[in-house]
Amino acid sequence: MNIKEQRRAEIIKAAMKVFGKHGFHKAKIEEIAKVAGIGKGTVYEYFSSKNELFEQMVEYIVITYFDMAKEAMGQHKTARGKLLAFAEHHGSFIAHHINMAENILPSSNFLSEEIKSRILEMKKSIVSLIDSTLEEGVKTKELKTDLNIKVATLSILGAINQNYTIEIFLQKIDPKDIDPTPIIDTIFNGLVNK
Amino acid sequence: MNIKEQRRAEIIKAAMKVFGKHGFHKAKIEEIAKVAGIGKGTVYEYFSSKNELFEQMVEYIVITYFDMAKEAMGQHKTARGKLLAFAEHHGSFIAHHINMAENILPSSNFLSEEIKSRILEMKKSIVSLIDSTLEEGVKTKELKTDLNIKVATLSILGAINQNYTIEIFLQKIDPKDIDPTPIIDTIFNGLVNK
Amino acid sequence: MNIKEQRRAEIIKAAMKVFGKHGFHKAKIEEIAKVAGIGKGTVYEYFSSKNELFEQMVEYIVITYFDMAKEAMGQHKTARGKLLAFAEHHGSFIAHHINMAENILPSSNFLSEEIKSRILEMKKSIVSLIDSTLEEGVKTKELKTDLNIKVATLSILGAINQNYTIEIFLQKIDPKDIDPTPIIDTIFNGLVNK
Amino acid sequence: MNIKEQRRAEIIKAAMKVFGKHGFHKAKIEEIAKVAGIGKGTVYEYFSSKNELFEQMVEYIVITYFDMAKEAMGQHKTARGKLLAFAEHHGSFIAHHINMAENILPSSNFLSEEIKSRILEMKKSIVSLIDSTLEEGVKTKELKTDLNIKVATLSILGAINQNYTIEIFLQKIDPKDIDPTPIIDTIFNGLVNK
DNA sequence: CATGAATGAGTCTTCATTCAT
DNA sequence: TATGAATGAAGACTCATTCAT
Secondary structure: OHHHHHHHHHHHHHHHHHHHHHHHHHOOHHHHHHHHOOOHHHHHHHOOOHHHHHHHHHHHHHHHHHHHHHHHHHOOOOHHHHHHHHHHHHHHHHHHOHHHHHHHHHHHHHOOHHHHHHHHHHHHHHHHHHHHHHHHHHHOOOEOOOOOHHHHHHHHHHHHHHHHHHHHHHOOOOHHHOOOHHHHHHHHHOOEOO | OHHHHHHHHHHHHHHHHHHHHHHHHHOOHHHHHHHHOOOHHHHHHHOOOHHHHHHHHHHHHHHHHHHHHHHHHHOOOOHHHHHHHHHHHHHHHHHHOHHHHHHHHHHHHHOOHHHHHHHHHHHHHHHHHHHHHHHHHHHOOOEOOOOOHHHHHHHHHHHHHHHHHHHHHHOOOOHHHOOOHHHHHHHHHOOEOO | OHHHHHHHHHHHHHHHHHHHHHHHHHOOHHHHHHHHOOOHHHHHHHOOOHHHHHHHHHHHHHHHHHHHHHHHHHOOOOHHHHHHHHHHHHHHHHHHOHHHHHHHHHHHHHOOHHHHHHHHHHHHHHHHHHHHHHHHHHHOOOEOOOOOHHHHHHHHHHHHHHHHHHHHHHOOOOHHHOOOHHHHHHHHHOOEOO | OHHHHHHHHHHHHHHHHHHHHHHHHHOOHHHHHHHHOOOHHHHHHHOOOHHHHHHHHHHHHHHHHHHHHHHHHHOOOOHHHHHHHHHHHHHHHHHHOHHHHHHHHHHHHHOOHHHHHHHHHHHHHHHHHHHHHHHHHHHOOOEOOOOOHHHHHHHHHHHHHHHHHHHHHHOOOOHHHOOOHHHHHHHHHOOEOO
């Protein structure tokens, strides 16, 4: 049992490397097996098809992303603090999954409806996480009382993602060296001259 | 000449439909030809390979996106007006290219370095467009004088994209029915309680 | 009429270059047309198919070879003289048709039975040419009276071909610089120590 | 290991049949596989491409030819004896590889430079074999002391090949029924009336 | 007559998946 | 249980040939 799950995990790790490097179609089961240090046929003992392996891998990534985000944010009290933590988490995550972001998520064609909806749930959970952070901030008067929370949440998510993506992919900056403060502050304080 | 360019354009249109529906690998040249109403071999009279056709198509999309954005923004004076126009343009564009966004851009693996760099130039042009809009806004005192323009630009782009994406893809809302005002205003006015 | 035959001849000349360079299958009708300075479709006005063009070309070459051999040998009286002339002709011919020899004749798969038999007739004519040269030599006492003419003919043909082929193809020697005398003399005088 | 080499050999045997029958281009991998009693894909487990299979086959033939020639000649002492043995070997070989000779060697266009040079080495080895046979004959006074060995070698090779080719291909005579004595004697004794 | 744009039959090659060992 | 040899479906691409202009 334990050994089986461990083997499964190893294959998923190998799949992350190989799908990440080549994208879904150019990734070969044989290479994944080799990276995992096992035989080609063995992969099929744990996953019924290339598609299923891909799906399981995507689910693993999404769950991991969510759990880490939740943990990082839990260590802060203010909305600003939580969002700064989330931004840092997001940056470090996409940096470690550059190729995923570029090569995998696009392959969403190959995801089954079932797994798509599970991923969607996860995405909604992320949104809820930010949503409730903002709601909390409104209650504590840290944030405007008339805030359009839905729009604000999506704007924050988009802004964080866009800023980190550019810095990491184009400017090749290490996510640890990116300061999330200007991003959050720009959003928090707005642009207009008052 | 004219007829040749027209045929080329027809093939690219067909390619947009088919690559959009299936992504790069599952798209078949034969289907593209059928959609274009021509024979399989004819595609190869105009494009030397599936890859080249894909690249030409991506370039066409990117150029179109940029030109339309520029035109839409040109009809406004204030930063706020320009950004609202840009948001609407972006929304309508991704709505018409849903599958592109989902299935094509990810296939970036298959783009040659040359076309990748051309696309990158276009993306930078988009950023410059917003950048100068914000600079202008600072000069006219519409915006804060101490604005971190780079961060603000990326935040706006990310916020617009995220909001429209969610509305269009998940809520299945027609982009014409999405009001960009709350998005721009949320960014412009900030979140904090002052 | 005259213009038609001339055009036909031009196409055959072009075919010799292109088939010679690439062999039957890799030769493209389009390249032959380009070399002939005409349009692709025009080739089909003169030859009904790639195969027919190939056949006509082979026949042309074979006839030319035979006519030239006959003419060269006619200017000599002794068997030795005739054979030296033939050797020189053969050498100059294969030098000018290197690629033919290497790439074309092998493609004999594609020759129709009809043309194959016509070519065979030509080959037999060459053999007859040498045969009668030797017979004549026997009559005039230039050659042994108990000569096995058939074997001698084929041996001479084989020896000349082999010597010239090696010199021209491997040693890259110009056929004009090859002296046929040692070849003919070696055959004429024999190898054994008497 | 053994099983793998055996399978490899089976495929080469099948390739000899099919390439021999159709020539390089008209031969289909699928037919080779069928003749070998395996699936199409399996061919690619052993040879990376049609070209490589063709090359390996050609090399196999050439090596076999050389080894057999060497062995046949080794069982004789005099130059005459060795050459008679060589002639018989050559005749039996080309008889068993009629189609090869006609359809394959011409396809030399498709051979890589590497394999071409390996084949060239083999051809040179054959020439050396005859060369040293003649040299030995000169030393033992079996042959003329002033013999032009290079020319004599090529003449013998050419004469043998031409005589056997005509008998086997045109007269459809079984190589076993061809007596090499007249060929060798004609060359050995010369043509001139002394 | 000459042309070349259009065509689609034909084939190599890849790789997910199976299954005998 | 683990393996990797064997398989064949699937698809990009070529090019001889046709035919409207």
